[in-house]
Amino acid sequence: MVRFENVGLRYGAGPEVLQDLTFSIEPGSFQFLTGPSGAGKTTLMRLLLLSLKPTRGLISLFGTDSSKLDKDEITSIRRRIGVVFQDFRLLDHLTTYENVALPLRVQNRREDSYRQEVVELLNWVGLGDRMQVYPEVLSGGEKQRAAIARALIVRPDLLLADEPTGNVDPTMARRLIRLFVELQRSGTSVVVATHDLGLMDQFDGAKRLVLAGGRLHIYE
């Protein structure tokens, strides 16, 4: 589903943040991405989301060489990917409901075709009574759950979650990870970046991708 071959990335003229990354993400797999702060987890997520181009090496997404994609193809690939950003990136002028519905709305879908789904998902992540408020009045954890709901609403083939449990209590964290596992069982490949060792230990069946010193180590 995703394949990296000798991928390297540097920002501008700086040092290579990522070096010689070679790995693949299988359909329906679950992996944690971990490593110390500044190791390049977010950078790797951005490569997967096609928001950064590798300085060298090859990235193939859903069977296509990422360097050969035109804009429309990038758009259709992004519609198969759900992302939870480390800094949430909710739109401040939209309500929680509208934020979560956004990925469907940009596909020009009619609201009555998805309203119920959005409401259900919001209830599931515990935001049923926060649907009509704006992000600025949400707590950190509530924003995080809204961001997760926005990533899940399209039932993506690939879910990228950058520190999705950084702002919630351990119970909610487990609950959210269980939601990801649920999603993985239904066929989605899940990548969760985290440095919460305790959390990873609770799901120790998952593959671990560890970034350190710009290189990737894989523990199955």
Add this chain to the structure above:
Amino acid sequence: MTGARSMVDSEESPAKPGWISRSRATGVALVPAASIAGRTLVTVVAIMTFLASLAAGGAVLISQTSRDWRSAVSREATIQVRPVPGRDIEADVREAVRIAAGAPGVESAQPLSKHDSEALLEPWLGQGAALDDIPVPRMIVVKLASRRTVDFAALRDQLLKSIPTAALDDHRMWSERLADMANVLVAITLVLLALLVTAMALAVSFATHGAMAGNREIIEVLHFVGASDGFIARQFQRRFLSLGLRGGMIGAAGACFVFLAAGLLSRRLIATPSGEQLEALFGSFSLGVVGYAAVVAIALVSAALCGQTSRVIVFRRLRNLS
């Protein structure tokens, strides 16, 4: 569908019924209104539309008036009989009237009396000038039934044969000169319109660049959640179209007001003698349906131009972005 609805309705949260009854056909704008220099843009579009409407209305007035003028001028011709010593001018005038009235296509031929001729000259020569001492040419106004059936060359020959001091003026030169002048004026207003349109497009493009810079974060997120460039461009287009509509309507209303006021004023003035001259010169100041339709069309075109310009700019910027 009804099943889905009742499921949602049965949700326990109190916030829901109000939310469901809210109409969300198009959804809340994805480009926030506050992020665009909206009021400035509305003002600019209003001013541009106002000026463009005045220019277009002016062009309509000019071409209407020139058409009126030309049809009045071309329905007439004049014969001038110069007085020369040794000829009986009264007899010459009578003869010229007889010849002209008999020519095909001529409705009537009316000589201006000596008194009328003097009245015509009065503004130039002053009242009570001793006109008897000055040889004043006599004019004959020839009304034409239809310009096409008149053979001016034949009439001229016939006149000259019996009255060598007669001259026939078929007014063609005046008519042509009027038409030329009107065409030049209309061309000038068209150039003005083109300049206004260009200036407006530039203003919209500035505003769009500003709005895009201010909404970078939003554009990025929209891209990440799978929005195409077309979708994003449409969001901007919709915003600018509505701003353009507001500005266009204000400008058009202003222009219509000016035309109505000018029309009313001129109608009141026309009741006075100098007003008649005004009307003769400028027409009745009434724009007519065509004129008002043109003003409304300009407002709509302004709005469409706003939307379209911002769409093109957004598209181009997004293309260069990646």
